Amino acid sequence: MAGSVLEIKDLHVSxxxxxxxxxxxxxxxxxxxxxxMGPNGTGKSTLAxxxxxxxxxxxxxxxxxxxxxxxxxxxxxERARAGLFLAMQYPSEISGVTNSDFLRSSINxxxxxxxxxxxxxxxxxxxxxxxxxxxxxxxxQRYLNEGFSGGEKKRNEILQLLMMKAEIGxxxxxxxxxxxxxxxxxxxxxxxxRDENFGCLIITHYQRLLNYIEPDFVHVMMQGRVVKSGGSxxxxxxxxxxxxxxxxxxxxxxxxxxx
Amino acid sequence: xxxxxxxxxxDEYISRFSSSRNxxxxxxxxxxxxxxxxxxxxxPKPDKTxxxxxxxxTYVHEAEGSKIDALDKLPASVAALIDADNAPNLYIQRNNxxxxxxxxxxxxxxxxxxxxxxxxxxxxxxxxxxxxxKDAVSADEDxxxxxxxxxxxxxxxxxxxxxxxxxxxLQTIFWQEDDSVASFNHILIVAEANSSVTYVExxxxxxxxxxxxxxxxxxxxxxxxxxxxxxxxxxxxxxxTVYAKRRGVAYRDARIDWAxxxxxxxxxxxxxxxxxxxxxxxxEAKSVVVxxxxxxxxxxxxxxxxxxxxxxxxLSHGVMKEQASSxxxxxxxxxxxxxxxxxxxxxxxxxxxxxxxxDANPILLIDEDDVVAGHAASVGxxxxxxxxxxxxxxxxxxxxxxxxxxxxxxxxVNQLPIETVKNQLTQVIEGKVN
Ligand SMILES: Nc1ncnc2c1ncn2[C@@H]1O[C@H](COP(=O)(O)OP(=O)(O)OP(=O)(O)O)[C@@H](O)[C@H]1O
Ligand SMILES: [Mg+2]
Numbered sequence: 001m002a003g004s005v006l007e008i009k010d011l012h013v014s015x016x017x018x019x020x021x022x023x024x025x026x027x028x029x030x031x032x033x034x035x036x037m038g039p040n041g042t043g044k045s046t047l048a049x050x051x052x053x054x055x056x057x058x059x060x061x062x063x064x065x066x067x068x069x070x071x072x073x074x075x076x077x078e079r080a081r082a083g084l085f086l087a088m089q090y091p092s093e094i095s096g097v098t099n100s101d102f103l104r105s106s107i108n109x110x111x112x113x114x115x116x117x118x119x120x121x122x123x124x125x126x127x128x129x130x131x132x133x134x135x136x137x138x139x140x141q142r143y144l145n146e147g148f149s150g151g152e153k154k155r156n157e158i159l160q161l162l163m164m165k166a167e168i169g170x171x172x173x174x175x176x177x178x179x180x181x182x183x184x185x186x187x188x189x190x191x192x193x194r195d196e197n198f199g200c201l202i203i204t205h206y207q208r209l210l211n212y213i214e215p216d217f218v219h220v221m222m223q224g225r226v227v228k229s230g231g232s233x234x235x236x237x238x239x240x241x242x243x244x245x246x247x248x249x250x251x252x253x254x255x256x257x258x259x
Numbered sequence: 260x261x262x263x264x265x266x267x268x269x270d271e272y273i274s275r276f277s278s279s280r281n282x283x284x285x286x287x288x289x290x291x292x293x294x295x296x297x298x299x300x301x302x303p304k305p306d307k308t309x310x311x312x313x314x315x316x317t318y319v320h321e322a323e324g325s326k327i328d329a330l331d332k333l334p335a336s337v338a339a340l341i342d343a344d345n346a347p348n349l350y351i352q353r354n355n356x357x358x359x360x361x362x363x364x365x366x367x368x369x370x371x372x373x374x375x376x377x378x379x380x381x382x383x384x385x386x387x388x389x390x391x392x393k394d395a396v397s398a399d400e401d402x403x404x405x406x407x408x409x410x411x412x413x414x415x416x417x418x419x420x421x422x423x424x425x426x427x428x429l430q431t432i433f434w435q436e437d438d439s440v441a442s443f444n445h446i447l448i449v450a451e452a453n454s455s456v457t458y459v460e461x462x463x464x465x466x467x468x469x470x471x472x473x474x475x476x477x478x479x480x481x482x483x484x485x486x487x488x489x490x491x492x493x494x495x496x497x498x499x500t501v502y503a504k505r506r507g508v509a510y511r512d513a514r515i516d517w518a519x520x521x522x523x524x525x526x527x528x529x530x531x532x533x534x535x536x537x538x539x540x541x542x543e544a545k546s547v548v549v550x551x552x553x554x555x556x557x558x559x560x561x562x563x564x565x566x567x568x569x570x571x572x573x574l575s576h577g578v579m580k581e582q583a584s585s586x587x588x589x590x591x592x593x594x595x596x597x598x599x600x601x602x603x604x605x606x607x608x609x610x611x612x613x614x615x616x617x618d619a620n621p622i623l624l625i626d627e628d629d630v631v632a633g634h635a636a637s638v639g640x641x642x643x644x645x646x647x648x649x650x651x652x653x654x655x656x657x658x659x660x661x662x663x664x665x666x667x668x669x670x671x672v673n674q675l676p677i678e679t680v681k682n683q684l685t686q687v688i689e690g691k692v693n
Binding site: 052053054055075076077079080081085086088091092094095096097101102105106109110143160164 | 642643644645647648649650651652653654655656658659662663665666667668669670
């Protein structure tokens with residue numbers, strides 16, 4: 001099904017009764033790569049978490065739809081099966097569950113009962129994807145994220161993204177903690193998915209990731225809103241000049257959500 | 260004494276029972292002495308669990324079971340435990356009878372003994388006598404243990420001579436076929452110096468509604484530099500009240516590693532103690548539990564360090580659902596003189612329902628300065644962030660919980676050395692947590 005659209009309208013989100021997102025608007029279509037940037041604590045992870053349905057975040061108003069379907073009505077697993085994927089800033093560790101069993105369950109979750117991926121096919125695909133991401137094959141039999149280094153966790157999130165064939169990927173600081181070689185590998189993984197059937201929202205602080213993954217759109221978040229959007233030239237200017245010029249332009253003194 | 264038991268089997272009965280099995284005189288004496296001791300001994304006192312109202316008295320002591328000629332004639336629940344094409348070392352006890360026994364010739368030739376306890380008492384009387392209820396468990400510890408000694412009605416003897424390395428598992432199945440028959444099984448494992456053995460045991464019964472009693476004693480002796488790996492899945496049905504005592508003694512450089520799946524459906528007291536007697540001895544005591552219904556259980560795992568440089572590691576993981584309640588006592592004890600020893604333990608209890616109760620009591624008793632010791636304990640619910648992570652990959656909540664629970668119990672499941680036993684435990688867990 002070519003051409004998915006994730007539409008976020010006037011989204012307000014609270015955590016423990018504190019409003020964090022104060023009216024976010026954003027539309028992501030397949031084929032498009034969007035970057036979301038912004039200073040610390042301005043609501044970027046909150047946006048990603050609200051889209052995926054994190055239990056702690058409460059959407060107080062606004063809407064999120066995927067191809068017209070109300071995402072907010074869906075449970076977390078239904079959102080994933082509808083085609084959303086979130087590479088998390090801090091993935092959970094789950095002892096006793098091997099990475100490979102988890103991956104297979106995840107892939108099968110998006111397939112019909114009785115149409116599970118054959119084991120051999122799965123192993124072949126996993127081996128291939130792990131090779132592509134230059135991952136140690138032992139990682140497949142290790143427990144999910146347990147004892148993984150920061151960089152290994154990020155690579156493992158991309159492994160899942162590659163194998164799960166999502167329609168819309170949301171990547172929350174997938175580049176943090178990566179050395180320069182790992183950054184290239186992760187970027188290679190994301191670029192491999194670039195086609196008309198896949199849309200992506202990339203949350204990052206650094207232009208260096210965007211040097212490898214050229215975004216079509218760049219958005220800046222401050223005070224729990226998207227305050228500025230543009231093309232790839234916007235992130236380049238941020239890299240060179242920081243955020244002050246935007247704050248001046250928009251008359252923002254305190255960019256955090258407390259303002 | 261607060262508890263009045265109406266022990267239905269008297270001295271005369273025991274004497275006749277022993278004679279009918281042609282037991283050596285010392286065994287008959289041991290039984291009779293234990294019976295008379297049982298009358299004055301106290302009941303065991305599991306910490307924080309009241310057992311006054313438990314039924315330890317309703318059972319039938321003796322029931323024969325017919326021979327098993329071929330493994331393909333077993334009922335499915337027993338057959339599932341066995342890899343029929345590859346079971347060279349297998350003992351099946353049916354009620355109180357030795358129904359099937361195989362030991363590969365290559366082991367018997369080297370002097371390995373693997374046989375039912377009554378045959379052992381006849382053919383290897385001196386060897387059994389040297390170890391039976393001597394260095395590990397003694398008959399006068401409490402009333403139930405004395406009763407065990409008096410009424411022992413099954414079990415197995417494993418003996419591995421010096422320097423013999425048995426590199427295939429020895430498998431035992433205690434199949435309590437009749438609903439009312441009691442299991443007073445005695446498991447005695449002796450590994451001589453520099454030997455090595457892996458033993459795996461399943462206890463299984465189907466008496467959901469019929470009351471009976473399992474009073475099982477396991478003794479493991481690992482002489483200098485011996486290595487014993489012990490795996491067990493206890494799967495007594497709801498009607499069985501269980502008193503299970505497991506005890507290991509490890510001498511110099513010896514290891515005893517335990518992996519125990521406690522899957523009983525009835526009230527259970529499990530007391531599991533390893534004595535690290537020798538220098539450089541070590542033990543890992545891993546157990547997992549699933550409690551359900553109105554089950555009340557008490558698990559004590561204790562490693563006592565006497566030898567220098569001894570390393571003991573306790574892991575207990577429990578899952579409690581419905582109204583089940585369990586107490587987990589983990590005790591690491593380092594005696595004076597056991598310098599450079601290392602005692603660690605981890606007790607975790609996962610609660611699946613509001614009505615379930617779990618109580619984790621980590622205890623370190625240390626009488627020596629130069630040691631390493633640590634414990635971690637937690638009682639909680641399934642981590643909502645772990646659930647969120649799994650569900651964010653499309654896995655349903657139910658399936659995600661299933662994965663987390665199986666993962667939580669994996670430390671024991673993965674350690675069992677026989678694939679069929681491992682799979683069977685996985686299935687039992689599956690059946691219990693769903
Ligand atoms: N449990 C919580 N209770 C109160 N405030 C919270 C809680 N969780 C997050 N916040 C606040 O919400 C705000 C937005 O956090 P968020 O994680 O979305 O920021 P971010 O833009 O992703 O920042 P970073 O770039 O540092 O990752 C922060 O001020 C944070 O302190
Ligand atoms: Mg963030």
